[in-house]
Amino acid sequence: MLISIESVIHQAISDVSHELRKLSLEIHDNPETALEEKHACYVLSRYLESKGYKVEQGIGGLETAFVATYISTSGDSGLNIGFCSEYDALPLIGHGCGHNLIAISGVAMFLALSKVLDTCSVSGTVKLFGTPAEEAKGGKIVLQKQGVFEGMDLLMMVHPSAAFCGNWHSQASLSMTVEYFGKSAHAAMSPWDGINAGSAATIALQTIGVMREQLKPDWRAHGIIADGGQVANVIPDYSRIEYTIRTGWSGELGILRTRILRIFEAAALATGCTHKVKEEHAYLDNLANPVLAEMYDDIMSVKYHKQPDCNVGGSTDFGNLSHSFITLHGMYDLAGTGVPNHSKEFAKDARTKEAHERTLFAAETIARIAARCLADKEFWSKVQQAHKDM
Ligand SMILES: [Zn+2]
Ligand SMILES: [Zn+2]
Structure with missing residues (x-):
C-alpha cells in the first residue's frame, strides 16, 4: 500500500x-x-x-x-x-x-x-x-x-x-519601528536651538551594544538606523530605527522586549526628543x-x-x-x-x-x-x- x-x-x-x-x-x-x-x-x-x-x-x-x-x-x-x-x-x-x-x-x-x-x-x-x-x-x-x-x-x-x-x-522574534521627534536647527549658526533626533537613534544603538554583554547565547538584537537625518548642516528633527529582537523561547521574548523598550525610551529622555514605537506581530x-x-x-x-x-x-x-x-x-x-x-x-x-x-x-x-x-x-x-x- x-x-x-x-x-x-x-x-x-x-x-x-x-x-x-x-x-x-x-x-x-x-x-x-x-x-x-x-x-x-x-x-x-x-x-x-x-x-x-x-x-x-x-x-x-x-x-x-x-x-x-x-x-x-x-x-x-x-x-x-x-x-x-x-x-x-x-x-x-x-x-x-x-x-x-x-x-x-x-x-x-x-x-x-x-x-x-x-x-x-x-x-x-x-x-x-x-x-x-x-x-x-x-x-x-x-x-x-x-x-x-x-x-x-x-x-x-x-x-x-x-x-x-x-x-x-x-527563535521567537519581534520587529519594531522606533521614531524619534526632535527640533531642527542650523548645525553651525544655532545648533543649541535644536533637539537632535539622530543623536537619540545613535544613543539607542550604542546602549543596546552595551546591553549585549548580558544577552543569552541564543538571543539576538539587530537593527538599522533607517533614517538618521538628511543633510550634515541641519540638526535632524526626525530619525527612525528598524529593530528586531529574538530569543530561543517565546516565553523569553517579553523579558528582552522590556529591556529594549526601556533603552529606546532612555535615548529619548537623554536627548529631549519624544518617541513612538510600533511593534509588529511577534513570531x-x-x-x-x-x-x-x-x-x-x-x-x-x-x-x-x-x-x-x-x-x-x-x-x-x-x-x-x-x-x-x-x-x-x-x-x-x-x-x-x-x-x-x-x-x-x-x-x-x-x-x-x-x-x-x-x-x-x-x-x-x-x-x-x-x-x-x-x-x-x-x-x-x-x-x-x-x-x-x-
Ligand atoms: Zn528569510
Ligand atoms: Zn524564508
Whole structure:
C-alpha cells in the first residue's frame, strides 16, 4: 500500500517538474516584498486553476493570500491536511531566502496529495495555503487570527537552508519601528536651538551594544538606523530605527522586549526628543512534531548520506501555527555549499537546477509523510500522542 502511494507521489511531482521550474523562475525574476506579492499570487493561482482546482484569492483580508482546496471523491471524512507556500522576497536581495522554491514546493505537495486522494482509496481534504509576508508583517499570523486555518489536522511546509533538519526549533522574534521627534536647527549658526533626533537613534544603538554583554547565547538584537537625518548642516528633527529582537523561547521574548523598550525610551529622555514605537506581530518559536520530524530526517539522511543539522538560527511565522496545530517545518539543504540565507549568493543558488531538484525531493518527502498520516492510522495516533506530550 505505502510503496504504491510513494510511487504515485513521485510520479505526480515528476510530471509537473518542468512546469514548476518555470513558475519558480518567474517568481524569482520578479521579486516582490511582503504584501506586495501580486504577481506571484497571480501566477500560482492561475497555474492551480489551469490544473482544474478551485482557488480562492484574498483570504483572511490579505490581498496576496490564497487557498486551493481538493476533497477526495470518496468524501471529506479523512484528515484535513494543509501545505503552505511562501513567495515574498527581501528588499534589495530578492529571493535570498528562496521563497520562489517554497512557492513551488507547496504546489508540488498539493498536487501529489490530491493524486493520492484520487487514486489510492483514502479520503480526506488537502489545501494549499498561499501565505504572503513571511519575511515581515507575519502573514500567517494574520491568517491564523482570521481563522483561515481552522479545522486543519496537520500543517506542513519546507524551507531551503544550508542544512536539512526536521526538528527545527526557530527563535521567537519581534520587529519594531522606533521614531524619534526632535527640533531642527542650523548645525553651525544655532545648533543649541535644536533637539537632535539622530543623536537619540545613535544613543539607542550604542546602549543596546552595551546591553549585549548580558544577552543569552541564543538571543539576538539587530537593527538599522533607517533614517538618521538628511543633510550634515541641519540638526535632524526626525530619525527612525528598524529593530528586531529574538530569543530561543517565546516565553523569553517579553523579558528582552522590556529591556529594549526601556533603552529606546532612555535615548529619548537623554536627548529631549519624544518617541513612538510600533511593534509588529511577534513570531513564536517553532515546535516540530517529533514523530513527523523523525520520519523527515530518516528519508533525508538516506538520500544525502548525512545526519540532520538543526543548528540554524532564524524565525518564522509558521512557528505561531506550531503552537496550535500538529505541524512540520522541514529545512533542506539548498545547494550543498553552506551558503547562508539572506545573502545574494543564496538568491543566486535559489535559481539553479540543483536547487530545483532538491526542492522537489523535500516536497516529495513531506508529501510521503502527509500520505502516511492519511493512510496509516497507527502512525497518525503516534503523531497525535506526541503532539499531546509536547
Ligand atoms: Zn528569510
Ligand atoms: Zn524564508
